[in-house]
Amino acid sequence: MxxxxxxxxxxxxxxxxxxxxxxVILSVVLQxxxxxxLAIASVRMIVQLLLVGYVLEWVFTLRNPLWVLLVxxxxxxxxxxxxxxxxxxxxxxxYWNSFFSILTSSFLVTGxxxxxxxxxxxxxxxxxxxxxxGMVLGNALTGISLALDRFxxxxxxxxEQIEAFLALGATRWEAAHKPIQEALxxxxxxxxxxxxxxxxxxxxxxxxxxxxxxxxxxxxxRYQIVIIFMIASGTALGTIGxxxxxxxxxxxxxxxxxxxxxxxxx
Amino acid sequence: xxxxxxxxxxxxxxxxxxxxxxxxLSVVNLSRxxxxxxxxxxxxxxxxPGDRIAVVGPSGAGKSLLLRALAxxxxxxxxxxxxxxxPMERQFMPRxxxxxxxxxxRPALTEGTVEENLQQVYRLAIHRDxxxxxxxxxxxxxxxxxxxxFLQRPSAVLSGGEAQIVAFLRALQLSPRIxxxxxxxxxxxxxxxxxxxxxxxxxxxxxxxxxxxxxSHDPTQLQRITDRQITLNGGG
Numbered sequence: 001m002x003x004x005x006x007x008x009x010x011x012x013x014x015x016x017x018x019x020x021x022x023x024v025i026l027s028v029v030l031q032x033x034x035x036x037x038l039a040i041a042s043v044r045m046i047v048q049l050l051l052v053g054y055v056l057e058w059v060f061t062l063r064n065p066l067w068v069l070l071v072x073x074x075x076x077x078x079x080x081x082x083x084x085x086x087x088x089x090x091x092x093x094x095y096w097n098s099f100f101s102i103l104t105s106s107f108l109v110t111g112x113x114x115x116x117x118x119x120x121x122x123x124x125x126x127x128x129x130x131x132x133x134g135m136v137l138g139n140a141l142t143g144i145s146l147a148l149d150r151f152x153x154x155x156x157x158x159x160e161q162i163e164a165f166l167a168l169g170a171t172r173w174e175a176a177h178k179p180i181q182e183a184l185x186x187x188x189x190x191x192x193x194x195x196x197x198x199x200x201x202x203x204x205x206x207x208x209x210x211x212x213x214x215x216x217x218x219x220x221x222r223y224q225i226v227i228i229f230m231i232a233s234g235t236a237l238g239t240i241g242x243x244x245x246x247x248x249x250x251x252x253x254x255x256x257x258x259x260x261x262x263x264x265x266x
Numbered sequence: 267x268x269x270x271x272x273x274x275x276x277x278x279x280x281x282x283x284x285x286x287x288x289x290x291l292s293v294v295n296l297s298r299x300x301x302x303x304x305x306x307x308x309x310x311x312x313x314x315p316g317d318r319i320a321v322v323g324p325s326g327a328g329k330s331l332l333l334r335a336l337a338x339x340x341x342x343x344x345x346x347x348x349x350x351x352x353p354m355e356r357q358f359m360p361r362x363x364x365x366x367x368x369x370x371x372r373p374a375l376t377e378g379t380v381e382e383n384l385q386q387v388y389r390l391a392i393h394r395d396x397x398x399x400x401x402x403x404x405x406x407x408x409x410x411x412x413x414x415x416f417l418q419r420p421s422a423v424l425s426g427g428e429a430q431i432v433a434f435l436r437a438l439q440l441s442p443r444i445x446x447x448x449x450x451x452x453x454x455x456x457x458x459x460x461x462x463x464x465x466x467x468x469x470x471x472x473x474x475x476x477x478x479x480x481x482s483h484d485p486t487q488l489q490r491i492t493d494r495q496i497t498l499n500g501g502g
Contacts (some may be wrong), residue, residue, distance in 0.1 A: 117346065160370060160372055160374035161374040161375075162375065163339060163370065163374070164370055164373070164374040164433065166339060166362055166363065166369060167337055167367060167368040167369070167370070167385075167437075168338060168363065168364070168387050168390065168436065168437065168440065169360045169361070169363045169364035169367075169387075169390055169392040169393060169440070170360060170390045170392075171360050171390075171391065171392075174390055174391065177379070252341070254338060254341070254355070254359050255338075255359040255360060255363075256339055256340065256341065256359075257339075258341075
């Protein structure tokens with residue numbers, strides 16, 4: 001592979017770590033109490049990223065689509081589980097629902113993107129599919145956990161209103177419509193906000209990376225646009241999916257609100 | 267569980283089949299379990315047109331749960347509810363609930379004025395073929411000693427009793443066949459409570475085809491406005 005970028009040696013990494021060292025010294029001198037947490041966070045970040053680097057090096061050598069799919073599935077399972085971990089109210093099939101939503105939405109979007117838009121050859125080339133999927137998953141998981149949290153909280157806090165409507169002859173869909181809308185809106189806030197300020201306030205990390213690696217800014221921007229559309233669509237699909245599945249669990253076919261299926265955690 | 271007459275001899279009914287002649291609603295061996303405990307078991311009774319039924323029993327006997335079950339808002343663990351000759355599970359619940367309306371103990375209104383709250387229900391698919399009848403509401407309001415100004419009040423500034431009135435009118439305007447009233451006057455002052463009682467009587471007298479079930483902690487109120495009672499003893 002041609003190197004159009006400056007490689008970073010271990011010594012240079014140590015110099016970068018020195019940037020944090022300045023803060024640690026300041027914290028000790030001024031007794032700010034930050035040094036411990038800064039140090040722990042720095043060490044964790046280094047270890048995790050180096051590990052991921054080695055894992056990715058190995059993943060990128062995979063030439064068997066089954067292995068690539070397996071890695072993708074493992075990533076999806078982790079994303080599905082951590083989306084649920086941040087919610088305060090759970091129900092029996094919540095992990096399964098979250099996994100199913102994030103799996104269908106992110107695989108569909110990433111699959112369409114690599115095969116139909118970017119046209120990667122072969123389609124399972126891990127160098128494309130894994131980072132792209134990772135970005136879609138990371139954003140979808142935020143959307144899903146926000147929407148799940150908002151939806152279940154809303155159902156609990158607006159229970160009397162929802163039941164009053166049911167008692168007056170509303171269908172479960174009519175009674176749940178407002179909370180569903182609110183949950184989807186909440187789940188999409190981070191994605192839509194970041195789309196609105198994209199390039200003005202922040203240069204997306206992926207684009208920065210590509211530019212540093214020698215890509216022309218125009219090319220990097222084009223990639224970024226594709227990615228943003230993937231992220232927005234994946235997040236919207238995943239969020240809609242998980243809210244609808246949750247709706248099916250918490251509202252019965254008999255148009256009853258079944259909040260007893262919800263358990264509070266912590 | 268017993269059902270006994272208060273002021274009037276109890277009507278003869280065939281609780282076995284739960285299909286007594288002319289009954290609006292038949293309840294057959296209804297049982298409710300909550301967290302492994304039976305709240306009530308084997309309840310059977312019929313509701314006939316013109317019935318004014320009190321549901322009595324100590325706190326925790328499941329009076330609200332019985333009314334909620336009759337409205338199909340909660341699952342029951344055994345028994346059947348038959349309305350219009352059809353078991354509840356074979357009915358489209360929104361349609362069923364447009365005939366058998368449950369009124370919560372604590373009224374839940376949405377943002378907006380009283381009138382907007384009253385109009386809102388007509389947007390539900392099941393009521394779309396009807397239209398909001400302001401004159402009817404004004405007529406009811408008059409019985410409650412209120413004027414048309416009341417309709418323009420924002421729901422947020424209503425007292426608990428006033429909100430209860432709005433929730434009540436919201437249900438009444440849909441001309442239900444059975445009203446399930448869960449402590450409807452608990453948050454009302456004596457004067458308003460009496461007017462609400464009068465309104466319920468007036469509503470029922472309109473057609474004499476309707477019935478209501480009423481729970482209350484006030485025995486003298488029940489004496490006034492109901493003819494027979496269903497007693498829940500608690501623990502089955």
